[in-house]
Amino acid sequence: MRRADLPALSILASVAEARSFRGAATATGLSVSAVSHAIQGLERSLGLRLLDRTTRSVAPTEAGQRLLAGLVPALATIEEAVEAAGETGRSLTGTLRLTLPHSAAELVVLPLAAAFIRDHPGVAVELIVEDRLTDIVATGFDAGVRFGESLEQDMIAVPIGPMQRAAVVATPAYFADHAPPRTPRDLADHIGILRRFSSGRLYHWEFEKDGAAVTVAMRGPLVLNDNRLIAEAALMGAGLAYVFEDTVAREIADGRLVRVLEDWCPPFAGFFLYYPRRDLMRPVLRAFIDFTRNG
Numbered sequence: 001m002r003r004a005d006l007p008a009l010s011i012l013a014s015v016a017e018a019r020s021f022r023g024a025a026t027a028t029g030l031s032v033s034a035v036s037h038a039i040q041g042l043e044r045s046l047g048l049r050l051l052d053r054t055t056r057s058v059a060p061t062e063a064g065q066r067l068l069a070g071l072v073p074a075l076a077t078i079e080e081a082v083e084a085a086g087e088t089g090r091s092l093t094g095t096l097r098l099t100l101p102h103s104a105a106e107l108v109v110l111p112l113a114a115a116f117i118r119d120h121p122g123v124a125v126e127l128i129v130e131d132r133l134t135d136i137v138a139t140g141f142d143a144g145v146r147f148g149e150s151l152e153q154d155m156i157a158v159p160i161g162p163m164q165r166a167a168v169v170a171t172p173a174y175f176a177d178h179a180p181p182r183t184p185r186d187l188a189d190h191i192g193i194l195r196r197f198s199s200g201r202l203y204h205w206e207f208e209k210d211g212a213a214v215t216v217a218m219r220g221p222l223v224l225n226d227n228r229l230i231a232e233a234a235l236m237g238a239g240l241a242y243v244f245e246d247t248v249a250r251e252i253a254d255g256r257l258v259r260v261l262e263d264w265c266p267p268f269a270g271f272f273l274y275y276p277r278r279d280l281m282r283p284v285l286r287a288f289i290d291f292t293r294n295g
Contacts, residue, residue: 008042009071011035012050016060016068017140073137073276093122094284099134100127100145103227104271107246108161109145116291123284131225132198136276142285143275157272160292164270165245166206169257171237180260184214191239192218193230205242207264214264218242231257 014024015035025032043050050064060068100109105127113125128134128141136144151157170178181187184207195203202223204215222238224230231248234241235256241248245265251257273292275285 005042008038011038012042012064013068013072015039015051015058016064020058069138072140091122092120092284092287094282095124095126096143096282096284096288097126097128097141098143098145098273099130099136099139099141100271101131102129103244103247104145104161105129106228107164107244108271112160112288112292116288119291120284120287123287125288130198136274142282143273145271145273148269148272151272151274154277155274156277157274158289158293159270160273161270163267165267166242166265167245167248167252167259168205168240168242168261168265169231169234169248169252169259170240171235171256172258174237174239175258175260180258182261184216184261184264187216187218187240190218192220193233193239193241194218194220194223195227195230195242196223196225198225203242207261208266209264 011024011028011030014027015021018024018027021032021035021039024030025035028035030038039051048063048067049061050067052059052061098109098113109127113127117123117125133146134141134144136142145160148157168181178190179186181190184205187205192205197203202217204217207214207216218240220239222233224233227243227247230241231243231251233239234243234248235251240260248257248259252259273289275281
């Protein structure tokens with residue numbers, strides 16, 4: 001039976017995450033030579049080449065990828081067990097890593113994270129903003145934030161933040177040249193500011209009224225991939241924007257943007273914090289979940 005020592009496996013995971021021996025050395029507090037020797041010893045003991053090395057980068061081999069697929073979750077479980085064992089009688093410590101889209105960070109999570117670290121000085125929160133869905137187990141995240149319909153069935157999901165609502169807006173000058181739409185069908189005569197997801201798909205605007213759901217594939221010359229940038233483009237007169245209501249609430253209130261089709265934009269379930277089913281949960285994640293529920 002092949003055996004490998006736990007410290008060397010942990011170093012392997014650090015090298016794979018940092019994609020370099022130097023980065024892993026910084027993360028683990030070891031020298032670069034110590035990291036290199038640990039990996040070489042691990043490869044000899046397993047009889048496998050785990051990393052491909054070039055002068056510029058380090059990447060897992062196929063065998064290394066297979067090992068890391070099971071190793072990273074196992075190391076996370078060990079870390080959770082150690083943290084849970086030492087939790088009693090101590091102030092909360094540790095780093096909470098979350099993956100989330102920009103809209104969730106701006107509208108919900110960043111204010112919560114700022115308040116959370118004020119209440120827990122020994123805690124750090126790392127927010128990685130990305131539109132694409134990430135395998136939170138394989139990439140070492142504690143949890144993620146997304147809309148509920150995009151989540152895998154094996155994830156535990158809890159609501160975070162309020163209900164959300166869309167808003168269709170443009171400047172008064174735009175509506176001086178274009179009659180405000182009364183129904184989604186009228187959007188055929190308008191210029192839209194389009195949004196493209198990381199998957200490559202263009203977002204189709206979604207509407208609902210009296211139980212009738214309508215989607216509209218808008219046309220327009222400007223395509224962006226961020227809710228805030230779309231709102232900024234609307235302020236510049238680029239066309240109609242379909243964004244989160246809270247993103248443009250101030251601009252609507254002061255008259256810089258005019259809202260239309262409000263009766264076709266009902267509230268909907270907002271963001272969810274999701275995480276994998278585990279026997280043990282890291283204390284810092286459990287504390288953050290409790291904080292979001294009580295905040």
